[in-house]
Amino acid sequence: MKKIRLGTIWLDGCSGCHMSFLDMDERLIELAEFVDVVYSPYVDMKEFPKNVDLTIVEGALSTDHDLKIIKKIRENSKLILALGDCAITGNVSAMKNLYGSEAILQKGYFDLADLNQQYPSEVVPTLLESVIPLHEAVKVDYFLPGCPTPADAIYEMLKALIEGREIKIHELTRFGK
């Protein structure tokens, strides 16, 4: 059987959902029989590859770089799974929306900076006006909420996708779980 080409990416989130992924523990070995991880913080791959079957996205979209990469992911992946509340609702990442990017930069790079008070202009990407969930930028195929999404829910979801069956997501997890 051909293995599923799986990508995972960590955008504007805390990596808690990726930690939860690792919390599947020995079940990862079981999944490895069916899955090839082709792009992820877990593997050393610089460019997002082509012909990915499923990409799991953790985190919201908060920079121009996030927007660029999510569009590339959509082009190169058959399916996208939004993992965790940040990817689905904006969650903690979107808390700054209530004040605006300008206020946050002012706080971080001026008010709280003792030295070198200036806006970041090199290397770091530019912040968007507001943080948005994935589905406001691209089509998302599956939503798996949680903060972080429990390992059991990720396992059940992946197993169901591998076996091509439907599952009741709301019996496994919810917003804020």
Place this chain on the structure above:
Amino acid sequence: MIREKVRVKKFTIDGICVTGQSNQTILEVARDNGIEIPTMCHLKGLSDVGSCRMCIVEIEGRHEPIPSCTAKIKEGMEVTTSSPKIKAAREMILSMMFSERYHTCSTCVVNGDCQLQSKSVELELSHSFTPYLNQRFEIDASHKNFVNDPNKCILCTRCIRVCDEIEGAHALDLFGRGLGTRVIHDMDEPWADSTSCTSCGKCVYVCPTGALYEKDISEEEIIKKREIVTELVRNRGQK
């Protein structure tokens, strides 16, 4: 006082023949007959205002769905409580509640004990269909025991109704219009300065979300005694 004559009326809900008294609502008759309709702003013991629209049902011959908590029954009406159209409308209503203000479950003090959150599970809402509005309201934490956070308010007005109808103080009411509507104390004064508030805490108990909560209590310890009102009304021998 002129009393309205109560009559028995026959009609159908989801094809099931039911009977009710003419002063009853569709929701009451449905629940008497074990037919579940999802609700949000409704709380047994308080008057119904139909503010959330969660309990909408279809009525044969009517163009638009109507809230079942405020609609009185009629002889021969045919009510449908669940259809693809109703399901889609309820999901959209819930979406709008989530996206209108700042409902971040993971940082909310009532995480796990919130009726907006549990409704998302019940209606299997995968995500918000409407974009987030990112509105910000000032939090009123002036009261010694309680906090009013309009950012988490869904404007169900349960707090206003309980304060008026059960406590008899009417310390709370709505202020403003549309998206900017807020629950205020007295003439929009800080909660601590409200002369009509008795600090009984009923508003906090009936609040479905984390808009009204008790101070210095962690997410793990928080208990919302929402059924306390139903209990009170029963003990007082009202309906």
